[in-house]
Amino acid sequence: MDRLEKLQQEITAIFVERFDTRIASHDVDLLETGLVDSVKIVELVLELEQRFGVSLPFEELEIEDFRTVPRLAERIARTTPAVG
Amino acid sequence: MKLLQHYVSEQAERRSQASAIAWKGERLSYGALEQRTNRVARLLAGLGAERGDRIALLLPKSPLAITAMVGTLKADCAYTPVDLKNPAPRVAQILAALESRVLLACREASPLVEQLVRENGLGPVRVAWLDGDAPAGLPAHATLADLEACPASAPESRNGDGDVAHILFTSGSTGVPKGVMITHANVIAFVEWAKAHFGIEPTDRCSGHSPLHFDLSTFDTYGSFAAGAELHPVPVELNLLPHKLAQFMRDAALTQWFSVPSALNHMAKADAIREHDFPSLRRLIWCGEAWHAAGLAHWMRRLPHVRFTNLYGPTEATIASSWYDVPGIPEDETKPVPIGRGCAGEELLVLDEALRPAAPGETGDLYIRGVGLSPGYWRDPAKTAAAFLPNPFDGGDDRIYRTGDLARVSEGGEIVLVGRADTQIKSRGYRIELGEIEAVLHTLATLEESAVVAVESGGIDGLAIACGYTLRPGETLEPADLRSLLAAKLPAYMLPSRWRRFERLPLNANGKVDRKALKEIFAATPEPK
Numbered sequence: 001m002d003r004l005e006k007l008q009q010e011i012t013a014i015f016v017e018r019f020d021t022r023i024a025s026h027d028v029d030l031l032e033t034g035l036v037d038s039v040k041i042v043e044l045v046l047e048l049e050q051r052f053g054v055s056l057p058f059e060e061l062e063i064e065d066f067r068t069v070p071r072l073a074e075r076i077a078r079t080t081p082a083v084g
Numbered sequence: 085m086k087l088l089q090h091y092v093s094e095q096a097e098r099r100s101q102a103s104a105i106a107w108k109g110e111r112l113s114y115g116a117l118e119q120r121t122n123r124v125a126r127l128l129a130g131l132g133a134e135r136g137d138r139i140a141l142l143l144p145k146s147p148l149a150i151t152a153m154v155g156t157l158k159a160d161c162a163y164t165p166v167d168l169k170n171p172a173p174r175v176a177q178i179l180a181a182l183e184s185r186v187l188l189a190c191r192e193a194s195p196l197v198e199q200l201v202r203e204n205g206l207g208p209v210r211v212a213w214l215d216g217d218a219p220a221g222l223p224a225h226a227t228l229a230d231l232e233a234c235p236a237s238a239p240e241s242r243n244g245d246g247d248v249a250h251i252l253f254t255s256g257s258t259g260v261p262k263g264v265m266i267t268h269a270n271v272i273a274f275v276e277w278a279k280a281h282f283g284i285e286p287t288d289r290c291s292g293h294s295p296l297h298f299d300l301s302t303f304d305t306y307g308s309f310a311a312g313a314e315l316h317p318v319p320v321e322l323n324l325l326p327h328k329l330a331q332f333m334r335d336a337a338l339t340q341w342f343s344v345p346s347a348l349n350h351m352a353k354a355d356a357i358r359e360h361d362f363p364s365l366r367r368l369i370w371c372g373e374a375w376h377a378a379g380l381a382h383w384m385r386r387l388p389h390v391r392f393t394n395l396y397g398p399t400e401a402t403i404a405s406s407w408y409d410v411p412g413i414p415e416d417e418t419k420p421v422p423i424g425r426g427c428a429g430e431e432l433l434v435l436d437e438a439l440r441p442a443a444p445g446e447t448g449d450l451y452i453r454g455v456g457l458s459p460g461y462w463r464d465p466a467k468t469a470a471a472f473l474p475n476p477f478d479g480g481d482d483r484i485y486r487t488g489d490l491a492r493v494s495e496g497g498e499i500v501l502v503g504r505a506d507t508q509i510k511s512r513g514y515r516i517e518l519g520e521i522e523a524v525l526h527t528l529a530t531l532e533e534s535a536v537v538a539v540e541s542g543g544i545d546g547l548a549i550a551c552g553y554t555l556r557p558g559e560t561l562e563p564a565d566l567r568s569l570l571a572a573k574l575p576a577y578m579l580p581s582r583w584r585r586f587e588r589l590p591l592n593a594n595g596k597v598d599r600k601a602l603k604e605i606f607a608a609t610p611e612p613k
Contacts, residue, residue: 020563020583031321034169034576038323038350039512058354059327066324 007052007073014047026070036066048072054079085245087268089157091275091309092118093238102286103314105147106336112147114312117154119236124155124188124214126234131186131210131225135160135242138182138251142166142175142193145296145317148214150305152188153250153296157268160241162248164263165296168192170575172199174261178253179209181263181462190215197222245269251462252299254399254515255508255578259523263462264299270402271302273455275310277428278303281407282340282367282393284311289336289364292317293343298513299399300371304342313340323347326354330361337364344513345375352382359386371395371404372513374501376546377414377421384413396423396501397430398515400471400485402456405430406499422498423491429455432499433484434491439476442492447502450491451484458485507599509538509547514577521549521580524573528566530559533589535597536580539606550582550606552589561585582606 001009008026015021021035030036036044044066045056054076065075092114095102100115112120133139139156141163143149149165156163164182166175175196179187187209189197200206201222210225211218218224245268253261284290290308292315294300308315316336322329330351333341341362348370351357368383368390375394384392395404408424426432434448435441442448453475460468475482490502507518518536525534534553541548555561563583570579590601 016564019581020567022564022568031324032169033571036324037576038346041324042350042353058325058356061325063321063324063328 004070004073004077007076008069010051011048011069011072011076014044014051018043018047023069026068028068030066030068030072031063041066048076052076086272087157087241087243087245088249088271088306089121089154089241091306092121092154095309095312099286099312102312104309105150105315105317106289107147107317108319111314117147117151118238120151121155121158122236122238123231123234124152125158125239127212127226127231128156128159128161128186129239130230130234131212133159133161133186136247137161137186138184139163140166140179140182140184140187141296142168142187142189142196143214143296144168144190144192145292145320147317148190149296150315150317152214153305156188157243157249158239158241160243160247162250162265164251164253165301167295167297167575168196171572172196172203173573174575176200176204177260178263179206181260182251184209186210186212188212188214191219194219194222243268245272248459250302252297252399255517255520256467257507257517257519257523259520261520262464262467264399265459265462266299266302266399266402267459270456270458271306273429274403274427275303275306278307279310281427282369284308284313284340286312288313288339288366290315290340291333291336291338291342293341293347294372294513295320299403300342300344300513303403307342323350326351326356330356333362333365338362339364340367340369341365342369342371344372345370345379346373346512348375348383349379352379357383357386360389361386363389365390367391367393369393369395371397373510375421376417377419378417380410380421381413381417384410394421394423396499397452397456398485398487400458401430401452401454401487402458405452405454405456406432408498420500422494422500424498426452426454427456432491434493434499439473444493444495447490447492449505450487450489450499450501452487453482453484457483507538509549511547511549511577516549516578518549521551521570521574521578524570525551525553528569530556530561531566532556533597535589535599535602537599537603537606539582539603541581548582549578549580550584550603551580552584552586552602552605554586554589584609 095114096118103111104114104117105112139161141152211223212226216228248265249268251263253263256262290313292304392410394408397405406423408422431453433451436448472483475484488506491499509516521536532554536551538547539550590598592598
């Protein structure tokens with residue numbers, strides 16, 4: 001499994017564990033469906049920072065980073081040096 | 085006699101080049117808005133809409149949606165903006181309740197329309213696509229080309245200001261949303277008070293933060309048009325990132341901001357506001373739910389040049405019924421911010437169970453009387469009679485509306501909210517009847533029992549919706565699956581954020597679910613980390 005796939009899997013797991021939400025597929029538009037909203041986004045960013053040991057300052061984030069699970073994975077991959 | 089659409093027509097006549105709406109780098113003048121709304125009215129008439137018809141708007145927040153609203157009024161019809169994020173079954177409920185004969189839509193709504201057609205069929209409803217050609221395979225009785233072919237001259241109007249301008253749906257405790265009818269006169273009464281009180285001028289740039297299906301947006305739109313100011317609808321997605329929202333306020337050089345406090349808390353929490361930020365801003369107004377004094381103080385300390393006003397009022401009394409200009413940075417951050425006194429033509433009454441005025445300082449039920457009171461719920465005389473009572477202090481046909489809020493009168497004569505008399509809660513300004521969530525849960529065959537309670541949370545909302553449930557023997561259903569089932573029927577803001585499966589729910593002496601005990605269980609279990 002490559003690094004991006006692994007990140008995607010972990011992000012999907014965060015949604016189940018933190019928000020009791022199962023994301024049906026990688027195409028699901030997290031913003032349109034309200035799976036990510038203004039309240040959850042704060043929690044989500046904190047969780048991502050903790051779990052992946054990255055820093056995601058709010059002022060550097062773009063709304064489109066949160067559109068889908070693969071987009072989110074790419075955004076995180078850009079912040080940390082690739083390992084393994 | 086004045087109607088809401090006259091605000092646009094008057095500006096178009098006097099200042100046709102002045103900008104009415106600023107949106108994503110473009111400006112729509114009052115003159116152009118006048119012509120476009122005339123065309124919408126003529127299109128509606130061409131589609132068979134008659135005076136008093138209800139027109140459902142499946143349009144996301146945009147100048148087009150606002151044009152459709154005002155155009156509907158010019159056709160002597162009432163509009164209902166529909167949240168495109170609502171699950172299709174809920175939209176179907178609203179369309180059925182309204183018996184809409186015409187639906188105004190755009191391409192962004194096509195997945196929803198497609199689902200409505202597939203699941204329920206649209207019957208005789210006529211669909212007009214206002215932003216282009218009709219999407220393939222969907223019903224289309226008019227398109228943008230037809231709209232543009234309509235004459236731009238003003239149509240005749242026979243409506244009076246007692247006629248219904250829009251019907252807004254709020255959560256209903258029995259599982260069916262309630263449609264609140266709002267007349268032209270209801271809105272105009274508030275808008276005229278607000279224009280004078282806030283001193284809104286043609287040079288103002290007003291925020292349009294609230295979603296259009298939400299009562300507060302009525303003030304955004306008509307408050308701005310009444311003054312000939314420029315309305316800046318806030319793109320919905322900006323709410324996700326507080327820094328983007330703050331940047332929008334700066335770039336637009338807004339002079340007036342109006343929103344629910346959660347948007348403001350969100351910006352404060354993310355530290356998105358600087359010292360002396362938003363130099364053009366004159367007035368910041370919040371409404372829709374209580375703003376804790378600590379959040380208010382955070383903003384006031386950074387923006388000493390801005391005046392802060394708290395407005396209060398349920399949809400049934402139109403936008404807001406009372407006001408409180410904050411005199412200075414709250415010293416005691418544990419004290420609630422008062423909701424103040426009635427706006428012009430509005431009166432707030434704190435009454436005891438026998439409908440006698442409660443003694444000063446004593447908690448009672450909060451009632452509202454005056455010019456803002458809705459004629460009632462759409463085709464629901466029973467609910468209307470239960471909420472709108474004859475005024476006990478007046479033998480005539482005056483009415484008082486029971487808000488469901490508990491309040492007291494402070495020593496200074498200001499009204500202070502104390503809590504709720506029922507299980508309605510507020511989340512990001514949305515009214516949520518916990519009973520409506522339970523009503524949907526009760527339709528699920530896999531569940532034995534279920535109950536929903538509101539619990540304190542450390543989050544921006546202050547309250548989290550928590551659901552406890554038990555399963556029928558042999559069934560398995562994880563919280564995530566249950567959430568998906570509910571998400572197909574309820575809007576996202578009504579979905580519980582905390583779930584717990586029980587072997588048995590706590591019961592009280594009468595054998596009913598003990599909500600207090602359930603609340604305590606959730607309160608005692610920290611949120612998963």
